[in-house]
Amino acid sequence: MPAYVQRVRSFLGDPNALTGTVAFADRSGGNLSRPYFPDGEIGRPPGPLSVAQSSQFSPFAVGLQLDLVVPNIGAHLEYVRSSGASADTPQRCTQMPAIGGTGGQVRLANGIQIFPGSVPIYRGNQLIGGIGVSGDGIDQDDMASFLGLHNAGVRLGSIGNAPKAIRADNVVVDLGNASVRLRYVNCPFAPFLDTNDQNVCEGL
């Protein structure tokens, strides 16, 4: 995993990346996890959380997303194949080390996926958690997370989305002959039934 951290820092040209100064939504991480960056544009380098070279990409080699969980899945497969002779995986999906003082909790115990639909939760400038939504299209999931958190913040008055200034869409990656900005969220067109509301996340 440290290799991925280093790749992200080199890729973004920022030795201090991933130290909590930028609020990444799931969509932003997804931008960095595709075999080409920006996604779909052949001839561009792979995202730093994807495979090391675009040509290595396959459904069985997608970079960080699979690298996190393959050892555990492999251990379980071997356990099944050997009828219990081999040790089974611990009851989690990754081998991330435990967080000290938490009684064995680990980060990313269930791995990650790169579909949009989650946003970090902030109290002021303090990251305090995250919320993820799945079930509809990715834009709808984004909106449910982002707008839900926003409205919760309006109601509660203490929490909310990341301040605009630190959201990942302020990060611009220099590709030499082009510059590509990360996304934060992307709310859908015509989001609500029976109204003609559009651009409901704009400005929030």
Next chain:
Amino acid sequence: MAGLATSFVPLLAVMSGHADQLAVRQASAEKMEASLTALLGVPKMAWIGQESAKFGQEMAKNGPDMDGKVGEKEAQSPTAPETAKDASNSSIIEPSAPLGPLEMDPDGLTADEALIDGRRRPGVQKQLPDPVTQNNPGAVNAPPPEAFPTDEFPVPDRWRIMQSLCPAKGGDQSIYTLFGALRNNCHSTLNPYNQNVLKGDKPIPADKKPGFLKGDDWFFVANLISDTVVEPRSFPIPVGVQTTERPNSIDVFGRSGSEVYAQTFITGFALIKGSTAYKPPDVEYRLTLATQVNHVNVPERRVLFVEPSKASHRTDWFVGVQEAFFDYHIRNTSARYDFDSFRIGIQPMQADFRGFLFQDNQLGFRLFGTRDNNRVQYNLGAFVQLEKDTNSGLNDITQTPRESYIFFANLYRQDMPFVGLTSQFSLTYNMNREKSDVEIDDNGFPVRPALLGDLRGRAYDVVYPGYAFDGRIGRINLTGQVYGAFGEDRNSFFTSEPAKIHAYFGALEASYDVDFLRFRASGLFASGDGNPYNNIEAGFDAIFENPIFAGADTSYWIRQTIPFAGGGRVISINGRNGILNSLRSSKEQGQSNFNNPGTILAGLGVDADLTPTFRLSGNANHLWFHKTESLEALRVEGSIPRDIGWDLSMAAIYRPKATQNMVFRLSGAALIPGKGFKDLFDQTDKRDFHYSILLNAILAF
């Protein structure tokens, strides 16, 4: 321009110190004066008439192409003065011709048969007067032509008679003191309104004519037109999916304003063999190239290029072949020069009066001609659609032509059903075989098959029967058009099954002139599809529309393209310079689409010719979708209202010389969205309307 009165000539001559030469010159002067007046006066009149006809330029009609470019400025030479003055004072016996045959009873005569005094018609021989005989005993005969040295009459052909009188530059200019009007004919050839061998006013001189051109009367025509477009406009633009131009772009629609700059040079060359104004040319070769440089600047990524990393502005250029044809005059069919001709190659074609169905320069073969003294005109044609350059819309002959074929037949009849109204009957068949075709445009966006519905390739056959009329009834000017579209789409993108096409179109524009004002009322209906998932496609779409209707490209909805964000990828609600809501990937490169919401337009307009050089126009159109079920299915939305909104526009046209050689136009249009448009689109600008501003300068030489 009248010639100088004869009595002024001596006075002028005296004033300019030529009294001593007067006696010598007066005789020949009077003679030349008479013919000069006749020759100069008539072309000038014809020229004025031509200009005023062009002022109604917006109504581009298209009958069989009679471009009698040769000789447009050559008026038929007037009847020579009947009584030539004779300097020798010899007596002339003028027998009084009997006038009997002319004094006929007008009853029972048609207008054609009536012989008006002084008027001549081909094929009709009036009784001639007796020959003039000279009785001049003892006089010396006039010398025979051979007696003159040939180098004294350097008049190669009748087109050059006038210029041969012009004095050499820097030479003796005294002839102008006698014939001031001659100046009008001795100007620089740089002025496009003067007679010019490079512009087809005069035939190629015999000594400069290349050997492969057989016979006389070969004209060379070169054209140069500069067309400049500056166009700030706005329409709903989605932000990029993979990346965005600015931070905080977290919703679908971004900023809407963008600009287009386009400079086009149209260079045309033609070789024409012809003879007079009224006889169509025998042979014509024509090549027209259009060179365009364009620059577009949009506010969001991935609008101009498929690659998200590319910038949101683009400069491109292209040279398109807009005309390259051979035209042959097969035969005349009457003494009035009714004719049959064919034309093969890349040529302009317009299927109806106003360009509703097909108006483009395309590769094909066309047989055309006239009958009944040009009161019947016909066209038979077969065309194959050339691929277009994406960013300029010009013909790209380096690519394989599309598998889209157009066969058409049409017939124009003047004064039917009323005097002043021309009717057109047409049958157009579009055979599209692009089922297995995959076309990616120059910016990387797929255009065939369209990224809509099931994304499968499709072929279709559509027949468009049509009836149109154009003209006037009394003082009311009228243009109307009805089309049906019948055929089969082999793959409806909603059902992935073949579907019948049953669609309809109607348009009517009426106008009434009051002094310098023309008031217009326009209505248009193109049927929409109300049930996307059945096996009938009921949305009307054209082949390649370029409608001159309801304000044309001054109007917002006709000029601008609205991306159908959220409903399809690389799909527009309507096309550029198009009025139909056809959900095509591109008007230029996409296929016709009959699963569309249809269009309804009702509008009023007024043209004010404030001065001969300045016109103001205003239009107020209201637009609706006919049926929005197809939009709802593609957007997965429950209810989309039909109201598109108000399209309000103004245009100022300034022609400083009152000619078409310099035309400046500034137009501004605003779309005030209605409920349907608001339901579909939004923008981040703090503005609740969309605009289209067009500055267009056309300079022609």
